[in-house]
Amino acid sequence: MRRIKVPRGARPYQPMSRQHKRTLAWLLFGTITFGAYYLWSARPVDPLAVPFESHETYMNGHSRHMSLTSRQSYDWKQAPFIHKIDSYIQLPNEPVQTLPKVQFDFPLESPSQRRWREERRTAVRDEFKRSWESYREFAWGQDELKPIEGKGLDTFGGWGATLVDSLDTLWIMGFKEYFDEAVEAVAAIDFGKSDMKAVSVFETTIRYLGGLLSAYDLSHEPVLLEKAIQLGEMLYRAFDTTNNTPQSYMNIEDAKIAGRSEFPAEVNMCFACLGSLTMEFTRLAQITSQAKYYDIVAKITIMMDRTQNSTQVPGLWPTIINAATEQFDQSRFFSIGALADSTYEYFPKMHALLGGVDPVYEKLYKDSALMIDKHMLFRAAIPDEKKGADLLFCGDIYSDTDGELKLHSDLQHLTCFIGGMFGLAGRLFQNDNHIDLGAKLTKGCIYAYAAMPTGIMPETFSMMPCASRTSCMWNEAAWHDAAINSCGNKNSDNNVADDASTTCRPPPRGFKEISNSRYLLRPEAIESVFIMYRITGDRSYLDHAWDMFTSVVTASRTPYANGQIRDVTIVARPAQRGGTLSKDDNVEDKMESFWTAETLKYFYLVFSREDMISLDDWVFNTEAHPFRRPRGRA
Template identity: 45%
Template sequence: MISRRRNACTWAALLACVTLSLYLLGFDHLSLAWPGRQIPTKANWRDPEADSYFWKALPTLYPPASIRPLPTSGPVSFPPIQATGLKESAEARSLREKHRRAVKSIFTRCWASYREHAWLADELTPNSGASRNTFGGWAATLVDSLDTLWIMEMREEFEEAVAAAITIDFTKTDSNEVNVFETTIRYLGGFLGAFDVSQDYRLLRKAVEIGEMLYKAFDTPNRMPITRWDIHAAMRNDRSKQIAGSGTLIAEIGSLSMEFTRLSILTGDPKWFDAVQAITDLMAAQQMSTELPGLWPLVADAQKQIFNGGTAFTLGAMADSVYEYLPKMSALLGGQLDVYQTMYERAAATAMKHNLFRPMLPDNDDILIAGQAHTKNGGRDIELEAQGQHLVCFFGGLMVVGGKMFNRQQDVDAATKLVEGCIWAYKSMPHGIMPETFNAHPCPSQHSCAWDESLWKREVARKAGEKDVESLTEAQLNQIVKDKHVPKGFTAIPDARYILRPEAIESVFVLYRATGREDLLESAWDMFSAIERVTSTEFASSAVWDVSKPGEVPQQSDSMESFWLGETLKYFYLIFSDPSLISLDEFVFNTEAHPLRRLVP
């Protein structure tokens, strides 16, 4: 807000005031971050050769009959997500900043190793100090890290990374198939997020390049995208056989909306928004006709445009970001389309009833875990699969966002218990790190649940494959529990890996920003310390195979996906930063943690 005090613009502050005034008048292209570097204005950001760019010039075989415009009603005022009026002691601030520096130190070490050993490759192999390409060979780690570099004020590294990123050629790849979803969230989202924090228009130009490429995946008879795309056939202009898939993961077709819409907003070209809004329309129309009304089954038939056939309903892997993007699209568009709030509220109500469960725990902790639901007999019977996933920890943060924006206190209450559930899963494991998946015994209701140790042991034995658990002796049950490395409260750990995932700290961060609870900072530091202890390598940080065995150092897997630098360390850094840095009332994160500016009144 412009100060109304007299003589506010002193000579010492003249340059800053002029810059602020121009920004408020709409000249938001102006940047003083890099003196001497010429940044294009909003009026001429487009590359003069843009129309001749390969993917732009490639003929469209199935053009849309019409293109709907972006909404123009104007953004509405949502209630704030972030808590206000919080006070912090000098001692607490000093500790928080110390922890932030520790996070940045790890990021800096990992980035330096990537730069030295894997520059312009998709990933660094953190144990062997080599590189690998897993996402098209288009420098996934570099692009995913651009906005993190800016947020951490690593300006020289950012400038070097941008200079390298703009050389990426999206007409060349050794991959036979492109995952359109992963390419959208990592590359398109990465360029857009970096642009939205830095206002470096070279990044917007690069976002348009990859947007033009991804748009050709929608060049099918029904304008539904091919999610696993033969890019070489497309480059040969052999798209006469491009047909959307009959078995498409719901996340891969339903989670393109944020990035495509933001690209349309920034460029003024509605074609990307139009493309993804057609998917939203179909999903909205069929949302209440599934066997679990409110949620969509795991697999859709994009060829026949069927989004309501199937019996498996999860909030986790292969479906997660569909639900994540509902309230976030409302935020991104400033609430101009009611459909996203309606879809979110329907999904949240169903999920709370059928997917969330309270696990039986020795201390009777009042927490929630998000499981999976399976329907039988045409939806007349619903069965809960009481499995937790590290990936689904995102859902707590999501419900904080939706609950705050839409005045749904029941969602915020459930979200708090979900976040506490993920913190519990970290604290309860021998190395202080949550595994990829686990099972627990669900309480009869979410309201109360007495611990029954005998029942817990029998459930562990049953999950271990024992047929007649009632005949097992106490000694036999105890041996099974020991052999399976199952802490109390867990009944099985089907996948004991930790792959540097961000979802738990993501939701802890969001809940902290919404409440200011200091204990969440303590939990975040415990999580970070545990992760650093077992993942640190000579070069960077590595995923590990098994976090369930006490007294045994987890074996590292020589893998560091781009989301370690693009998401996990970013969320750790932000939770220990001042809340004004990437405020949730100004930005919304895509599912790869790239901050996109919200439309606000």
């Protein structure tokens, strides 16, 4: 037998030891385990978490609605318009500007970050699905679902407010079958009549017209545009007044009467009712190329521009104005909350919607923002002074007969949109200070949520303003006295004994008074959280959004959907099925359409991919309906 010669210096082969084999086995096992975990964690939790273009292709493919026609008992194009308009202000036809980038350049997520986010997005979609399926079963075609009784309710014209208001939510969340079903139902809505004597022009515009235009922008379904035009023609008649300012409420049947006289302009009108129709009518004009829709709101903008420096607080407009005389200097009360909010909100958004070609909206925003920052924003005294330095709140102001401005530290959930407004405008107008203001205002609302026992901000409350934004010492005794006094005032108003310990719970430390402890399922706080997250990329906003979502769902869930909360300062058991509420129940049998149209949509979008309704391509109306922005040209 031939022997193999081993080279000098080489070690002969030796079998592996038992320890060596165990080590290699563990290394192999670890490699396989790590690889399997990586592939598992990299797999999307949400199968709908695809690029926006893929989502758009899926939702708009194989449409069944091309042959659908709008069913209407009355053609609003034939309705009289008495106060004739001789010439129209034309839509700006200059080349659209390339506006500054709004969204943050998001880095690539780790698999665990993506999985965390998509799990939460799926949870939001499941909550929406639960509400929507109950609406389909118990209130289909009606304005609202009663979430405890499981019945329908008509509150906004009887045309299916929740149905129309939620169209774009269905599309965005990927409910293709439900969206197709809803489009067919919308085709049958008859805007030619209503069981209600008069309808709110503002609410009908932002919910119905905004909802139809947005759903058309997303889906390109022709019947949705047909419906939007009919509704736009109806609402256009609300401007048939002595000076073409809109009515607050419109009588549908009166508007049809041939030979009627023009409607009188209003002497006491909310500022939001006057100035918050611009986005919807402008988008309708852009889509249809009909200048009359833009003209009717452009004239309101000219009026606001002319009067901005003639009010009791130059730069701002009061909550109540005289539309008939076009003089806005009578009221002395100014707020960014109820009765005024969305007019201010629309200034930077109109700048984006028009592609920046009309400088008036930038001017209106900058002049008003300067006064809001100077007179309305304040730092509040809270126990954590370091945290307090990073929070801002927006109050109201009153101009007395001597011209002195007095800050009212009364706060509204409605006002929480202002953080997003400052943030968005800061990007559009390249003002980093306004982005910082937006962040601090948004964090103020986040703080108000977290401070309540339920984790939910109340409808209205007040805090103790600091003398300065730069320094503020916490004073426990001053807060205690203010809180007890507010309890005493409540007891006195209710003719009960002045015993705060039994008849009034003092508010959390830092809060002076909670004047309305309800939560109406409102979206304004999560709206600002969503915008600030998309603008800054700060992932802490995702944590805050999840805390807010879980708190709201826990407190508001009913057997069928979600209802308004009676008191956010107490943690109570949920309302029971069957329609009879006991005094211990903390949920009201009320669910406005903005729950599915706005609140859940913003929660969903904050946990979505950043290209799902990018703020560089879309701009939201005040009811969270995204309108497609025009493409800029270099």
